[in-house]
Amino acid sequence: MSPGERALRADAQRNREKVLRAAREAFAAGGYGVPLDEIAALAGVGPGTVYRHFPSKEALFEAVVGARVSDLIDDARERAAAADPGAAFFGFLGRMGAEAAAKRDLPDAISVDGAVQEALREAFGVLLRRAQQAGAVRPDVTVPDLIVLLKGLMGSLKEVPPGPAGAAQRDRVVAVVMDGLRQPAAP
Amino acid sequence: MSPGERALRADAQRNREKVLRAAREAFAAGGYGVPLDEIAALAGVGPGTVYRHFPSKEALFEAVVGARVSDLIDDARERAAAADPGAAFFGFLGRMGAEAAAKRDLPDAISVDGAVQEALREAFGVLLRRAQQAGAVRPDVTVPDLIVLLKGLMGSLKEVPPGPAGAAQRDRVVAVVMDGLRQPAAP
DNA sequence: CTATTATCGGAACGATGACTCCACTTACAC
DNA sequence: GTGTAAGTGGAGTCATCGTTCCGATAATAG
Numbered sequence: 049m050s051p052g053e054r055a056l057r058a059d060a061q062r063n064r065e066k067v068l069r070a071a072r073e074a075f076a077a078g079g080y081g082v083p084l085d086e087i088a089a090l091a092g093v094g095p096g097t098v099y100r101h102f103p104s105k106e107a108l109f110e111a112v113v114g115a116r117v118s119d120l121i122d123d124a125r126e127r128a129a130a131a132d133p134g135a136a137f138f139g140f141l142g143r144m145g146a147e148a149a150a151k152r153d154l155p156d157a158i159s160v161d162g163a164v165q166e167a168l169r170e171a172f173g174v175l176l177r178r179a180q181q182a183g184a185v186r187p188d189v190t191v192p193d194l195i196v197l198l199k200g201l202m203g204s205l206k207e208v209p210p211g212p213a214g215a216a217q218r219d220r221v222v223a224v225v226m227d228g229l230r231q232p233a234a235p
Numbered sequence: 236m237s238p239g240e241r242a243l244r245a246d247a248q249r250n251r252e253k254v255l256r257a258a259r260e261a262f263a264a265g266g267y268g269v270p271l272d273e274i275a276a277l278a279g280v281g282p283g284t285v286y287r288h289f290p291s292k293e294a295l296f297e298a299v300v301g302a303r304v305s306d307l308i309d310d311a312r313e314r315a316a317a318a319d320p321g322a323a324f325f326g327f328l329g330r331m332g333a334e335a336a337a338k339r340d341l342p343d344a345i346s347v348d349g350a351v352q353e354a355l356r357e358a359f360g361v362l363l364r365r366a367q368q369a370g371a372v373r374p375d376v377t378v379p380d381l382i383v384l385l386k387g388l389m390g391s392l393k394e395v396p397p398g399p400a401g402a403a404q405r406d407r408v409v410a411v412v413m414d415g416l417r418q419p420a421a422p
Numbered sequence: 423c424t425a426t427t428a429t430c431g432g433a434a435c436g437a438t439g440a441c442t443c444c445a446c447t448t449a450c451a452c
Numbered sequence: 453g454t455g456t457a458a459g460t461g462g463a464g465t466c467a468t469c470g471t472t473c474c475g476a477t478a479a480t481a482g
Contacts, residue, residue, distance in 0.1 A: 057449060060459060083439055093459030099441065193407050196391045204387030220380050228415025244428060244479060270469060281431035292470065
């Protein structure tokens with residue numbers, strides 16, 4: 049524990065975790081838009097309790113989504129160490145697509161600017177640069193381009209219905225974007 | 236005039252057009268999200284007056300955006316009649332991208348389902364089928380795929396800053412998606 | 423000019439949702 | 453056990469927005 053902060057009371061600790069669990073679930077299912085009162089109800093606490101632990105809804109969102117994005121970034125670093133830069137880049141993109149299909153909060157997470165987005169941007173930078181140097185990705189795209197592309201792609205992926213038909217459609221749409229990112233053959 | 240509807244009073248007619256002009260401007264600048272009161276203020280009328288002419292905000296939006304989409308559809312039909320199906324398809328896509336960059340209401344218009352979306356879907360269907368038969372577009376994509384792709388693309392294009400840097404970024408992003416839609420060389 | 427009635431403006435309503443306040447409860451130190 | 457301060461919950465506040473209501477206004481017919 050840091051010396052500046054006294055330890056949390058046992059029940060407070062428990063509630064904090066109930067809130068985080070509920071928020072994780074609710075944000076994943078409905079994105080940033082879910083009402084905070086709903087999260088509180090799902091956690092079995094009052095809204096006031098949520099605010100005792102997080103100063104704002106946005107802070108709660110960042111706390112929830114920060115963990116998920118950290119995982120993604122670890123994944124990106126791992127892939128970056130692998131042999132084939134092209135496979136690393138596109139593999140990571142595929143992971144993001146799959147993630148976005150399952151959890152509705154990821155697109156909103158990318159849109160919020162803050163430490164989260166900065167970290168993701170950097171992780172993408174490494175992957176992209178290496179893939180471009182290896183000739184696997186067209187050289188003109190930049191990291192901001194990728195962010196724009198992903199924001200849009202993941203935003204609309206949110207609305208593809210679940211089930212096998214939806215999954216097939218998702219795969220096609222992701223494939224289109226990926227192919228567009230590859231080095232184009234000279235016309 | 237239809238026999239069932241008596242003629243509008245002169246001032247009412249004038250106000251109706253003021254509202255439409257203001258709505259066109261406001262929706263284009265801010266998308267569907269702009270408050271109706273703001274539109275009314277911009278038109279120089281009260282909110283009540285807006286509701287005298289349109290039963291709901293959504294109806295007003297459809298009235299405004301219907302005209303724009305009609306233009307797009309005419310364009311699509313024209314292009315469909317041209318010689319080169321591939322050029323027709325990608326030219327239309329480019330037009331939509333340019334349109335979306337300038338007017339923020341187009342992405343919202345695609346998202347609203349109704350007659351507008353149906354018409355656009357059909358126009359796209361013709362263009363897409365011909366381009367696929369000509370081998371200019373990969374054969375696996377469907378019209379719903381295109382809609383998803385465009386929704387996302389236009390949605391994030393909304394947030395690209397204006398100015399030459401933004402325009403260049405827009406062009407790159409659109410180029411990526413277009414290239415992804417082309418017939419891929421056999422691996 | 424006057425009566426009629428469509429139209430107008432904007433205050434008011436109802437819903438929603440983030441956030442605050444405070445009387446009550448309860449964990450923990452002693 | 454008891455005192456006390458941390459913690460709680462949920463009613464209440466404030467702001468936003470779509471929508472409705474109605475007394476005032478003014479266009480039009482006769």
